Amino acid sequence: MKFLEDRIRRDGQVRPGNILKVDSFLNHQIDVDLLDQIGKAFYNEYKDAGITRILTIEASGIAIGCAAARYFHVPVVFAKKAKSRNIDGDVYTSTVHSFTYGKDYQITLSKKYLGPDDTVLLVDDFLAVGKAMRGLLDVCGQAGAKVAGIGICIEKGFQEGGKILRSEGYKVTSLAIVDHMTDDGQITFREE
Amino acid sequence: MKFLEDRIRRDGQVRPGNILKVDSFLNHQIDVDLLDQIGKAFYNEYKDAGITRILTIEASGIAIGCAAARYFHVPVVFAKKAKSRNIDGDVYTSTVHSFTYGKDYQITLSKKYLGPDDTVLLVDDFLAVGKAMRGLLDVCGQAGAKVAGIGICIEKGFQEGGKILRSEGYKVTSLAIVDHMTDDGQITFREE
Numbered sequence: 412m413k414f415l416e417d418r419i420r421r422d423g424q425v426r427p428g429n430i431l432k433v434d435s436f437l438n439h440q441i442d443v444d445l446l447d448q449i450g451k452a453f454y455n456e457y458k459d460a461g462i463t464r465i466l467t468i469e470a471s472g473i474a475i476g477c478a479a480a481r482y483f484h485v486p487v488v489f490a491k492k493a494k495s496r497n498i499d500g501d502v503y504t505s506t507v508h509s510f511t512y513g514k515d516y517q518i519t520l521s522k523k524y525l526g527p528d529d530t531v532l533l534v535d536d537f538l539a540v541g542k543a544m545r546g547l548l549d550v551c552g553q554a555g556a557k558v559a560g561i562g563i564c565i566e567k568g569f570q571e572g573g574k575i576l577r578s579e580g581y582k583v584t585s586l587a588i589v590d591h592m593t594d595d596g597q598i599t600f601r602e603e
Numbered sequence: 604m605k606f607l608e609d610r611i612r613r614d615g616q617v618r619p620g621n622i623l624k625v626d627s628f629l630n631h632q633i634d635v636d637l638l639d640q641i642g643k644a645f646y647n648e649y650k651d652a653g654i655t656r657i658l659t660i661e662a663s664g665i666a667i668g669c670a671a672a673r674y675f676h677v678p679v680v681f682a683k684k685a686k687s688r689n690i691d692g693d694v695y696t697s698t699v700h701s702f703t704y705g706k707d708y709q710i711t712l713s714k715k716y717l718g719p720d721d722t723v724l725l726v727d728d729f730l731a732v733g734k735a736m737r738g739l740l741d742v743c744g745q746a747g748a749k750v751a752g753i754g755i756c757i758e759k760g761f762q763e764g765g766k767i768l769r770s771e772g773y774k775v776t777s778l779a780i781v782d783h784m785t786d787d788g789q790i791t792f793r794e795e
Contacts, residue, residue, distance in 0.1 A: 470661035524632040
C-alpha cells in the first residue's frame with residue numbers, strides 16, 4: 412500500500428495543528444489515476460467478503476466510494492450531510508460532530524438503499540477521531556446491515572479513531588497511517 | 604444519449620413541484636456502470652476540445668466529475684460549498700442561491716487548481732435555473748480559464764438555465780432534457 416504514502420510524502424502539506432492537506436490530489440483536486448489505485452487496493456482486500464454496497468459520506472468520500480464500487484460492481488451510497496427538501500422522509504439519521512467545522516451535523520441515508528441483506532464496505536478519505544465513521548456505523552446498525560470492513564485512505568494514527576474501531580472488532584484497512592507529523596513538514600508513517 | 608433517458612423513465616420518480624428524483628442511481632445511490640457511460644458520453648463530445656481540467660461542485664457533481672476525468676486523463680476539481688477551517692485563504696469565491704435549500708451559500712475553489720492556462724469542462728448532475736453553474740462560470744472568469752463547455756446529466760428544459768447559457772454562447776451538452784413532467788409521473792424528453 413506504499414503508493415499513497417509516496418504521494419503524501421511528495422504532495423501532502425503539513426500545517427500547524429496536525430493538519431495534513433492533501434487537496435492537490437485527494438479532496439479538492441482529485442488525481443483520478445491515484446483514485447483508481449485506491450479503489451483497487453480496497454477491492455484486493457475485500458473482494459471475497461461478499462460486499463453488496465459501498466457506503467460513504469459526502470463530500471470527499473464520494474470519489475473514493477465510486478472508485479471502489481467500480482471494482483466490486485456494486486452500487487455506492489453516500490450519506491448526506493444536510494436534509495434537503497426533496498429527500499424522502501423515510502431515512503436513517505445520525506448526529507456527527509465535526510472537528511473541522513466545529514459543530515454537529517445530521518447525516519441522512521434513505522432506508523431504500525441499505526438493509527439487513529447488505530454486506531457493506533465503508534470508505535472515507537480520512538480517519539482521525541472517527542466521528543463520521545461512527546455515524547455511518549450507527550446507520551448500518553439501524554439498517555441491520557453487516558459491516559465487512561472500513562477502508563480508509565489516510566488514518567491519523569496519533570488520534571484514537573482507528574484504535575477504538577479495531578478494539579471493537581472492526582476490520583480497518585488504512586492505505587496510509589500517519590503516526591507523527593512535525594510543523595516543519597516531516598511525516599512518519601506506521602510500518603506494516 | 605438515450606441511455607440516461609431510458610434509465611430516468613425506468614427508475615426516476617416525479618414528485619409534485621416539478622421535482623425529479625433520481626436518487627436510486629445518480630445522486631444518493633449511484634450506479635457506477637451508468638456513471639461510466641455518462642463520463643464516456645461527455646468525453647465523446649469534448650475529446651478534441653483540449654480539456655485540461657474537469658470542474659464541478661460538491662456533492663453530487665463529484666461522482667460525475669470523476670467519471671468524466673477518467674476518460675480525459677485530467678484532474679477533476681470540485682468547488683466546495685462551505686469554507687472549512689483548513690482550506691487555504693487563497694481561493695476564488697462566488698455566491699450561489701439554492702432553490703433546493705432555500706438559501707444562499709458560498710462556493711470556494713483554491714486558486715492553485717484553476718488558472719488562465721486551463722481549458723475546462725464543467726459538469727453537474729442537474730441544470731434547472733442554473734445558479735450553481737453560474738457560480739462555477741464566475742469562478743472560471745476569475746481564474747481566466749477557458750470554458751470549453753458544460754456537461755449536464757439532466758436538464759430541466761422547462762426552466763431557463765440551459766436556454767440562457769446557450770444564448771450567451773456556451774456549449775451545453777445535456778444527456779437528457781426533460782421538457783415536461785406531470786404529477787402522475789409522465790416525463791416528456793426533448794427530441795434531438
